[in-house]
């Protein structure tokens with residue numbers, strides 16, 4: 166999704182800060198980039214298709230004059246191909262202002278026709294340019310400020326947007342607005358800043374305001390004013406974001422994804438260990454940024470059903486959450502794609518907890534599903550990684566995952582954190598409802614502590630070398646099948662998603678029991694099958710799947726702690742034993758590393774895979 170940055174300073178030049186902010190937001194996925202600086206009475210705009218390096222080359226070749234006010238943008242093309250002309254920022258015909266936008270202006274064609282009939286000339290094929298001209302028209306109609314011009318223009322717009330605009334007329338004016346995709350702002354005496362997410366603001370301030378849908382914000386050094394689109398002034402609380410700037414760097418790793426894979430033992434500790442209450446044989450779901458997280462015993466005891474909605478990797482964590490909550494707390498759980506749930510007019514039982522799972526907390530489908538569930542009387546809850554996100558703000562109860570910023574587009578540490586959070590929630594639910602007694606609870610929470618050495622072992626140099634060798638032997642497979650049973654079947658889905666999204670190889674994940682109902686037709690020499698199998702209730706069933714695949718000439722890579730399955734397979738990747746409930750946390754590690762190593766050998770852009778965005782804030 167597009168990245169937006171902006172700044173207005175008391176003095177000095179904003180350009181380097183804008184480019185730095187765009188680089189931090191690269192992980193969101195984009196195909197063009199641009200900046201605009203405010204000059205006395207106008208704007209100067211530079212924009213290039215391709216990576217930020219191309220924009221920087223252009224700026225080195227023909228430098229821009231210093232300016233204390235500017236905006237920047239990385240565009241993920243929706244309307245109009247990624248060309249220099251379609252890149253943002255856009256301006257009006259008098260080049261008085263610059264504007265950048267993330268989202269979709271659904272009535273852009275009508276607006277364009279209306280403006281062209283008034284003599285406006287367009288220079289791009291984007292929906293965004295219509296908004297830039299609308300802004301110019303409101304200034305022509307004597308709007309007293311850029312903020313008021315933006316409020317008037319947005320009242321004519323249908324769709325969703327995070328938008329920032331600026332001009333440097335009699336004074337420096339920097340404004341932004343939100344309806345859907347996130348935008349946040351930070352104010353310091355030296356300057357004020359805006360960005361698509363906190364990572365762009367952390368270098369300047371960690372006290373950050375997250376705008377809400379319908380907000381319009383006017384920024385100046387040391388000052389901000391938030392209004393609603395009707396002009397009424399509102400107050401928005403500031404959040405102190407504890408992420409360190411270093412968290413957002415790659416450190417010693419070649420890719421964010423590899424760094425984040427290796428962060429997972431720490432993510433386990435940050436997400437779980439401080440929440441363990443051994444004295445009570447229980448856990449607490451609170452968080453220092455969110456108090457008790459809203460999980461009162463009254464709420465927990467009132468829940469008769471759980472409805473999970475999520476997308477992608479988060480959905481796979483949701484499938485695992487079903488096994489955990491049903492298995493440990495004995496509450497029925499339904500799970501659905503958020504993109505399906507939001508349009509199927511679901512029938513929801515009373516006393517249903519609507520549990521949305523999301524790393525970013527900004528995924529459009531997941532937000533829409535959660536809002537629909539709330540409208541239908543459910544209690545909205547979330548497992549989420551971003552404290553100030555829309556999903557967290559719109560939920561009555563939250564388990565924050567403390568994974569830190571996840572930059573790699575392919576989710577790894579956030580998935581493990583989501584599974585751990587689901588385990589914590591299942592234990593808390595079971596204890597609050599008397600389904601789990603104190604002794605059982607103590608045993609369950611102690612299992613969490615046992616995970617850390619196993620995670621460390623799975624991330625050791627020896628184990629990584631073993632995975633590299635397996636990757637090399639399967640680099641040119643015709644395709645991959647990932648199979649698992651029980652609580653590990655969603656791990657198979659996740660392994661397939663990881664491989665396809667960063668190596669672009671065809672990979673399918675299935676419940677292993679489904680093989681004989683069709684997928685087994687795909688098995689032949691050259692087809693690689695990964696079977697995830699841990700000791701437990703269905704180990705013997707998954708073991709027979711290993712034999713079925715091998716009997717048809719398929720190569721099997723077995724991942725897990727079931728010795729018989731490992732002995733049967735062509736490739737054995739052993740995983741330390743653990744509680745079956747927590748085996749997904751361990752089994753997913755070799756799958757993350759396998760996809761990473763295959764993608765690396767295939768020379769893929771691991772942190773920014775083609776066509777993908779880190780947070781899908783539009784439909």
Ligand code: AGP
Nearest residue numbers: 477478479523524525528575576
């Ligand atoms: C996972 O590797 C993908 N990047 C994608 O499926 C992602 O999990 C999905 O878009 C949901 O994102 P969210 O967790 O931020 O809601």
